[in-house]
Amino acid sequence: MIGQALNRVDGPLKVTGRATYAYEHWEGGQPLYGFIVGATIGKGRITRIDTESAERAPGVHMVMTHLNAPAQGARDESIPMEIWRAQPVLTSPDIHHYGEPVALVVAATFEEARAATDLVDVEYAGGRGRFDFAAHEDEVYAPKVVNAGLPTDTAVGDFDAGFGSAAVRVDQHYTTPYEFSMPMEPNACLVEPRGEDLVVYVSCQIVDAARASIAATLQMDPARIHIVTPFVGGGFGSKLGIHSETILAALAARASRQPVKVALTRQQIFQLVGMRPTSSQRVRLGAGRDGRLVAIAHEVTMHTNPDLEYAEQTAATTRSLYAAPHRFTSHRLTPLDLPRGADVRAPGEQPGLLAVESAMDELADALGMDPVELRIRNEPTVDPERDVPYSNRHLVDCLREGARRFGWERRPATPASVREGRWLVGYGMAVAIRGHYQGPTTVRVRLETDGSAVVQTDMTDLGTGTYTILTQVAADGLGLPPDRVRIELGRSELPSSWGSGGSWGAANSSTAVHRACASLREKLLVAACGDARSPLHGLDPADAVFADGSVRIDGASEALSEIVARNHPGGVEAEGETRFMGDDPNYAAYSIHTYGAHFAEVGVDSDTAEIRLRRMLGVFSVGRVLNAKTARSQLIGGMIWGVGAALEEEAIVDPRSGAFVNRDLAQYLVPVHADIPEVDAVVLDGYDDKANVLGAKGVGEVGICGAGAAVANAVFNATGVRVRDFPVTLEKVLPGLPPMDA
Incomplete structure (x- = not known):
């Protein structure tokens, strides 16, 4: 199930x-x-x-x-x-x-x-008031920690020496806007x-x-x-x-x-409500002629409210992504009299990967190397900053499978070299990485005398499919058909959870359901195998199989409803839990993430610089999938959001008042159906036993991670114009377009 x-x-x-x-x-x-x-x-x-x-x-x-x-x-x-x-x-x-x-x-x-x-x-x-980020960008300070309690700065090796000695160097600034x-x-x-x-x-x-x-x-x-x-x-x-x-x-x-x-x-x-902070990011990459990174630095400055600090973990993305012996990351905050920054889907990874994956594309161009090959050459064997093994990393598999499915071999090797009528055509790609988190969650599962099950937790469903996946896990754990399972969510009187967010909700709550069902099975077997009235009396509970609403042992079977009615006339229940990741030794011993590779094809009008996404593919490694349909839907939704971050989304601040001047969906642009053609998401088979007993990790946010960079890189491949101030809009591309006879 x-x-x-x-x-x-x-x-x-x-x-x-x-x-x-x-x-x-x-x-x-x-x-x-x-x-x-x-x-x-x-x-x-x-x-x-x-x-x-x-x-x-x-x-x-x-x-x-x-x-x-x-x-x-x-x-x-x-x-x-x-x-x-x-x-x-x-x-x-x-x-x-x-x-x-x-x-x-x-x-x-x-x-x-x-x-x-x-x-x-x-x-x-x-x-x-201080409203203009660019005007106050030099008025920075270092926070004690950044979001999720991560360190503000990290350093490994000697970045300055490594970067200075590199044969090929990229040193660029990228900016991202306020987003909601x-x-x-x-x-x-x-x-x-x-x-x-x-x-x-x-x-x-x-x-x-x-x-x-x-x-x-x-x-x-x-x-x-x-x-x-x-x-x-x-x-x-x-x-x-x-x-x-x-x-x-x-x-x-x-x-x-x-x-x-x-x-x-x-x-x-x-x-x-709060928004994703605007950011200015400096990315420096130093590599040998063979494309292997020797130095990588990612420095981020972003806005914060002076009274309510929020430091998005934008540079933290880079710490586990690519191998390089010399490394440096930092976060700095600029206080502005604007609403507080807040978590927006994939906080840190989304804006961070826009910059880093654009820089990697610039490095590939400087080397004359295929962007997929460049990333494969820089695949680490252990987490390059924590020096611990990865729990389950199949990023290279995502890259190779995505390139094969997308037809990456047809990518134009030279930017602005392929035309279809008035359209300049280009391919782009980028990788995705997203940290996997675990928080304290309790779930109660109750089996009624009619053999139906009730699952209770204060976990929420944002439209992501919580009701469905918990139904599946409980049905699987108790051997019931899905229509015999009822899910109760979203009330404070129910067992407490970390809720939905951070891509942790599905794995946390499903693991807790799985454990509650295991406890419930044990209670049922103790009751049945020790009851002289049961067909299972005296049999070995280790051989029990729960299926079709019954328990079978060595050819004997009994309906769950009969066991409960006879031994637990008021019903029987059990609870399952997950604990905070800081108390789980796996999170100290392993680097636990989800991964993906994005591929995009765009067309750019050679007269107007209008950008049109033509197709997009994402291939992901997220451990075990709980529901193939809802997982794919979540990933595609994230990918589409990535397209919006690359091409459309930008909240504009009036520097006189601090008001957002485009504060409605008529002027704050997000993708609509006409913007999004063929988009597909593929999930590789997987199981991460270090993440949890189910081997499952979150999918809600990895879909957006890196997606925007793939689109931006495709625009460069189509036009030869590199835009580093996101979003990539036509007025930024138009001046650099090649003439029609070029």
């Missing part, structure tokens, strides 16, 4: 509209609606705020500002991860970035609340007071983090906060933690003693 391309078990609910998302909850009457008023300056202080007109507006129940907001808990910096800390809002007149909440209007309807926000009169004393997750479902919630408790229907990725953060902010007992999030309409990092709309709804619900709904508009998401 594990690995099969089972259709999504929650699919019928979604296509019929019966899957209930955060903003759709509440059947007990009419809730109130809140709408956030955002600051119209990027730095300064509120000098006066007048809410009287808004309070008199039709339907308005309250207007909350820093003058009347309840006291809230402060952020506890001793808590390792930001998303578990308090997230106070409306606590002072100070403005830290454009769009920061200055008021919440609560009314009987959404329309009345939104209309009344125009009546809130706010006056400011503007301060001198932009899930289909906006950040939204409904908070319902029930006595001293709060029921919070919220779109979030990690239930335990949401509960802890709300409790710390509202200074409540966490047991009195009940998170409900059975379905999440995408997250990609933007819902790892809760945001101002949830805290404000909770404050308003407690104050009014009525349910309150708050949803962010698409425009507000650009200012209130």
Whole structure:
């Protein structure tokens, strides 16, 4: 059952509209609606705020500002991860970035609340804000650590000496823009007071983090906060933690003693949810004439909010990727008065690989070497910085299989040498690497007297297929058909997990289910083999086979329902767990990652520089696949996002105010159907026994890793124009296009 391309078990609910998302909850009457008023300056202080007109507006129940907001808990910096800390809002007149909440209007309807926000009169004393990254790029500092607790800088050997002695050198700067997750479902919630408790229907990725953060902010007992999030309409990092709309709804619900709904508009998401930081990256590669790297350095400077530090682990990508005896990586932060940086799909790897894999393509061009061959020649035998073996690395297999399937041998050896009418045609490739993480997760599996199973955990499903893969693992572990397994997710009363994010959710929760089922099988066998009434009495449980809802031993069999009904009339259950990776010796003894190789073909209009993706292939090594269909879907989705990062996505900051000027999906461009032709993802057979007992690793993010660089490299191969300031847009390519008769 594990690995099969089972259709999504929650699919019928979604296509019929019966899957209930955060903003759709509440059947007990009419809730109130809140709408956030955002600051119209990027730095300064509120000098006066007048809410009287808004309070008199039709339907308005309250207007909350820093003058009347309840006291809230402060952020506890001793808590390792930001998303578990308090997230106070409306606590002072100070403005830290454009769009920061200055008021919440609560009314009987959404329309009345939104209309009344125009009546809130706010006056400011503007301060001198820092909004322009390029203008302040030299005002840097080194963080203590970067995201995921990784070291800020690393050094092996003597980079300067190695690079200085290299026969061929690449020394280039690459820049990446601010980018946003932009899930289909906006950040939204409904908070319902029930006595001293709060029921919070919220779109979030990690239930335990949401509960802890709300409790710390509202200074409540966490047991009195009940998170409900059975379905999440995408997250990609933007819902790892809760945001101002949830805290404000909770404050308003407690104050009014009525349910309150708050949803962010698409425009507000650009200012209130956090984004991938902009970055400036210097990559230096030194190699011999044979293409073997002798020195590699990756130095990154990115923006951070001065009050809420976030250091994306952008250079960490390079530490395990290629062999080279002399190495250096670093991260530096530039404080700007902009919203906090945040995890966006494949934090670190996505922007880091855009730069490093572009630089590797530049090195291949300088050497006159095939880019695939260059990468194979620099394949390490052990992790080059940690000096530990890889758990399961098949990157060279991905490269060779991808080149074969794609027809890489037809790649134009000389840039700008192939035309089809007015179109310049080029091929590009890049590799993918993504760290595999493991976090504490508990799952309870219960077998009922009718022989059906219930799987319970607060793990979430972002549309990635959690309901389906857990169904498969439980069905496999108990020998049940999938329709006899029910999955319950996304409630804080269920066993706690690390939720969905970081590509850890599937492996964590599936491993825990697998272990719970093993414990449950043991309980059933002890009961049956020790029961004189059972056909299995006295038989050796080591020979047991669970299949078709029964247990068989040496030709004797008994239905699970009969064993449970006779020995456990109230049902029987067991729990399974995974532990934090820092407590698992495999994560210290091995370098554990997922891998892939991307291949892209583009056409570039020789008159207009319009870029069109023609086809794309990714070949991946991710250990054991839990569901072939959902895994392929996740990988293709990541690849398409990589195309957007290469060619379209870019949030523009107004240097006068710190506002994102293109804060909607009309101007912040993402790929649409017309942009994406043939895209295919292939997964190599695999099993990584160092990752977990199932041998499975995450696939949610490795698909985007390196995908954008493959497209950018294809543009260079088509045109001879190298763009290092992402995204690659026509105005950057057009001036360098060769003439039609070249």
